[in-house]
Amino acid sequence: MKHNFNWKIGGPAGYGIKSVGAMFSRVMLRHGLFVFNYDEYPSLIRGGHNAFDVTVSTEPVYTTRRPVSLLVALDQESISEHQHELADDGGVIFNDGPVKVDKNLFPESVKLYPVPFDKIVEEHKGEKVMRNVVSLGASFALLGVPFESVQAIIEYKFKKKEKVVASNVTLAKAGYDFIKENFKEEFGYQLKKLDNPGRMILSGNEGIVWGAIKAGLKFYSAYPMTPSTSILHNLALQAHKYNIVVKHTEDEISAINTAVGAGYAGVRAMTASAGGGFALMAETLGMAAIMEMPLVIAELTRPGPSTGMPTWTGQGDLRFVLHASQDEFPRFVIAPGDVEQCFELTQTAFDIAEKYQTPVIILSDKQLAESYQTIEKFDTRPRKLQRGKVLTEEELSKIDEYKRYNTDVSDGVSPRVLPGTKKGEHLVNSDEHNELGFSEERSDERVRMMDKRFRKVATALEEIPDPELEGDKKADITFVSFGSTRGAILEAMKDLKQDGIKSNFLQIIYLSPFPDKKVGEVFKKAKKVVVVECNKTGQLAGLIREHTGQVPDYKILKYDGRPFFPDEIVDTIKDIL
Amino acid sequence: MAEQKDFTTSYKPTWCPGCGNFGIMPATKKAYAELGLEPHQIAMVFGIGCSSNGSNFYNLYAFHGIHGRPLPVAAGIKLANHELTVIADSGDGDAYGEGVSHFVHTTRTNVDITYLVHDNNLYSLTTGQTSPTSSTGMKTKSAPFGNLDMPFNPIAAAILNGATFVAQGFSSDIPHLTELIKKAIKHRGFSFINILQLCPTFNKLNEFPWYKERVIKLDDEAHDDSDFHKAISQATRTDGKIPLGVFYQIDKPTYGDRLEQLKDKPLVKQSLDNIDISKSLDVYK
Ligand SMILES: Cc1ncc(C[n+]2csc(CCOP(=O)(O)OP(=O)(O)O)c2C)c(N)n1
Numbered sequence: 096m097k098h099n100f101n102w103k104i105g106g107p108a109g110y111g112i113k114s115v116g117a118m119f120s121r122v123m124l125r126h127g128l129f130v131f132n133y134d135e136y137p138s139l140i141r142g143g144h145n146a147f148d149v150t151v152s153t154e155p156v157y158t159t160r161r162p163v164s165l166l167v168a169l170d171q172e173s174i175s176e177h178q179h180e181l182a183d184d185g186g187v188i189f190n191d192g193p194v195k196v197d198k199n200l201f202p203e204s205v206k207l208y209p210v211p212f213d214k215i216v217e218e219h220k221g222e223k224v225m226r227n228v229v230s231l232g233a234s235f236a237l238l239g240v241p242f243e244s245v246q247a248i249i250e251y252k253f254k255k256k257e258k259v260v261a262s263n264v265t266l267a268k269a270g271y272d273f274i275k276e277n278f279k280e281e282f283g284y285q286l287k288k289l290d291n292p293g294r295m296i297l298s299g300n301e302g303i304v305w306g307a308i309k310a311g312l313k314f315y316s317a318y319p320m321t322p323s324t325s326i327l328h329n330l331a332l333q334a335h336k337y338n339i340v341v342k343h344t345e346d347e348i349s350a351i352n353t354a355v356g357a358g359y360a361g362v363r364a365m366t367a368s369a370g371g372g373f374a375l376m377a378e379t380l381g382m383a384a385i386m387e388m389p390l391v392i393a394e395l396t397r398p399g400p401s402t403g404m405p406t407w408t409g410q411g412d413l414r415f416v417l418h419a420s421q422d423e424f425p426r427f428v429i430a431p432g433d434v435e436q437c438f439e440l441t442q443t444a445f446d447i448a449e450k451y452q453t454p455v456i457i458l459s460d461k462q463l464a465e466s467y468q469t470i471e472k473f474d475t476r477p478r479k480l481q482r483g484k485v486l487t488e489e490e491l492s493k494i495d496e497y498k499r500y501n502t503d504v505s506d507g508v509s510p511r512v513l514p515g516t517k518k519g520e521h522l523v524n525s526d527e528h529n530e531l532g533f534s535e536e537r538s539d540e541r542v543r544m545m546d547k548r549f550r551k552v553a554t555a556l557e558e559i560p561d562p563e564l565e566g567d568k569k570a571d572i573t574f575v576s577f578g579s580t581r582g583a584i585l586e587a588m589k590d591l592k593q594d595g596i597k598s599n600f601l602q603i604i605y606l607s608p609f610p611d612k613k614v615g616e617v618f619k620k621a622k623k624v625v626v627v628e629c630n631k632t633g634q635l636a637g638l639i640r641e642h643t644g645q646v647p648d649y650k651i652l653k654y655d656g657r658p659f660f661p662d663e664i665v666d667t668i669k670d671i672l
Numbered sequence: 673m674a675e676q677k678d679f680t681t682s683y684k685p686t687w688c689p690g691c692g693n694f695g696i697m698p699a700t701k702k703a704y705a706e707l708g709l710e711p712h713q714i715a716m717v718f719g720i721g722c723s724s725n726g727s728n729f730y731n732l733y734a735f736h737g738i739h740g741r742p743l744p745v746a747a748g749i750k751l752a753n754h755e756l757t758v759i760a761d762s763g764d765g766d767a768y769g770e771g772v773s774h775f776v777h778t779t780r781t782n783v784d785i786t787y788l789v790h791d792n793n794l795y796s797l798t799t800g801q802t803s804p805t806s807s808t809g810m811k812t813k814s815a816p817f818g819n820l821d822m823p824f825n826p827i828a829a830a831i832l833n834g835a836t837f838v839a840q841g842f843s844s845d846i847p848h849l850t851e852l853i854k855k856a857i858k859h860r861g862f863s864f865i866n867i868l869q870l871c872p873t874f875n876k877l878n879e880f881p882w883y884k885e886r887v888i889k890l891d892d893e894a895h896d897d898s899d900f901h902k903a904i905s906q907a908t909r910t911d912g913k914i915p916l917g918v919f920y921q922i923d924k925p926t927y928g929d930r931l932e933q934l935k936d937k938p939l940v941k942q943s944l945d946n947i948d949i950s951k952s953l954d955v956y957k
Pocket of ligand 1: 765794797
């Protein structure tokens, strides 16, 4: 009997695949289990194939695992697309009638469960989309989940809409009973109920949203682009409760400029987009840097170039965010690797942006942005905000002449004055400027101002935490990566351990300024270093080489738009050892 | 009380002798002073161009951003701190070329800012190329055989897209322009003035005598500036006359008026202490 399982449902877009997936996960959460959800969908509203994976585990789980234990196929494509993902002892629930299943395609040990979804829906006068709750009932019957849990989740989902609740419960029950009546043999994967101490299921983007709100976000301007859009949606919903102005601007150029304006006026402001929108923001990124403005930008990567694969994942924008905009300037690039890090590091990003008066980029990707996972709890205790150097009227009255870009600052940061403050009038300037902010092109002034700005890098390197090795102290394999690949690496490490292979992991969170000392040390000490990233050329490996001169023993790269699955990493490691 | 000279910095203006900006800048500063504004109460956001180099010459909270983008910056400042008087200032290339999307869409928001556009029918800082308001046939460095395009009509565009105050001034009529700027700043909502500007260095077509023959004052025609259709017909005159004055003005709630978030106090004055998100997180449980 196994208690960890992977459930997957597939069907045409527009058939409630995602919503039933979310219901499935919440039931698991309520039974004290850990889940990781993965949503595969094309860039379409109707038509095309959707699939939703729920990985269920009795211990924390960091990414989608394969093989699939129980597959629900609402359409034929779900069989052809996903049959190879199935475990040898897995099961397939399929829409008997419209979906034809050839037994010979599967090993004998695979259990087939034909369920006439269409007929059941018709008999109970339901709507076609309700096949999804029939499948929920059928799945839970097989997995040993009590029906009350199904009923509870339907009531929760449809709240007070009595009629909707009643018809959905009827259909779920019909699916549940159909399995109980027709398939008496117990399925090899069964729910194991554990305590639920109040855990949550959230996506990476929701982590960013709540981190930003907690950090005192007051202004958000953005233009929709997958996979950044859910940040806009979620913040828009919270705008009244938390007094945040959320503006859907005419384009990304406007979004970033509006955010800069709000930040200049003294509030915590943010914008976000995918690579395409970030490309449009590039000129203003440099403006914020030379004008020394606080700004937080989230870049949610999807595969490119150009429109690329809008609803899929990748890590191909690392070099882009590191270098976007003209010439050179200090910038922070921070890459969270899971939902909790999204929450924590977004708060840090606001502190850094104001403290260093420079753009901070939070680099995430579709896999992290839109995958939902169980997390223990957010730390919601009040946290001291670092608002950076801002002079008040009183402080201004004590100095002879206020210089916005005073270069006599060892940390590179000259105090700001917010517009509206008496005696602090000044010019902030995207032209190279002198200490007062006036346009200035003299060679010595230029060098002085460039050097001042770059002193922030040295200051930051002293201050930002070094990346830390996780896992076995003495390891055969040292993984090095950034961002969402963290999940697959942690899962792979669990499996390797079971096979007696010791490994550890260095997640580089701050990619700029780059922690070269620590990364160099880890490389020198490690037995075998494997860099894992979702792009074609190994951008992180290149960056490490640039900063440390070190070259990894092996790179595991993937650029098909899909995230890493742990077995892919495990198999490669076994090959190279 | 601040005087006109209090809005002036130590930086020496870099404009050509006879430049229309030497008319627009004093008119603007005079308007500030006559409205009783203090330098610290004003945030003035510039784009890039000869006109925007003026950012160096204004003593107030000046923001010299990038080409075409002063409007979104100004909107962000106003929404973050609506106690400030916020002015955006562009050239015609900045406003109607590079930044035309912001011009169109900011008018629709009715955010309470004032937009001053120095319209010299040319890109001057880049030494005289065709701008969106150059007339058809005008010869410039980028169109040595004559401009092929129709000129953009900023006044009509602003009225059509929902601006609540639309006016036109002239760099050579400082008293008239001063009054217009005062009205525009006093207006609640998006106010816009297209300011016809001489560029003696590069624009040899639209010089002072050329304008003198054509400009008329809307005040002299008893124009009803609350009438949308009359405003549009003034903005699309075909008799070759160029009207100066207020084309259109109406009262409408501003963007900020419609934001519940700003009712109590400006965003920038709202406390960030003890933001408690714990209850909101229950939906994820
Ligand atoms: C993105 C970008 N493109 C082009 C330029 C070059 N540029 C500087 S000013 C300008 C046009 C200026 O014309 P206008 O806005 O009418 O102002 P004027 O100089 O006439 O006052 C151009 C094209 C730039 N600075 N940035």
